Amino acid sequence: GGLAFGFDRLCSLFGGSESIRDYIAFPKNNAGRDVMLDAPSYLDQSQLDELYLELRKPEEK
Structure with a gap:
């Protein structure tokens, strides 16, 4: 067992998402x-x- 706050589930309910x-x-x-x-x-x-x-090398001083 364990205890979880369930903030992700709460956010998914309020956000209207079908997937957690x-x-x-x-x-x-x-x-x-x-x-x-x-x-x-x-x-x-x-x-x-x-x-x-685009990747560039830094200029040397």
Whole structure:
């Protein structure tokens, strides 16, 4: 047993969401794996292109 405040459930009710996952601080995927476990990781160029981001090295002084 345990006692939980249920703030995420309360927020999902007031927010009108069908899924509580939108309000959970550290959600797991369908396999029960933390999606941020491997973060930070290297980004593929396709991911950067999708977000219109460009990485540049800082200028040396």
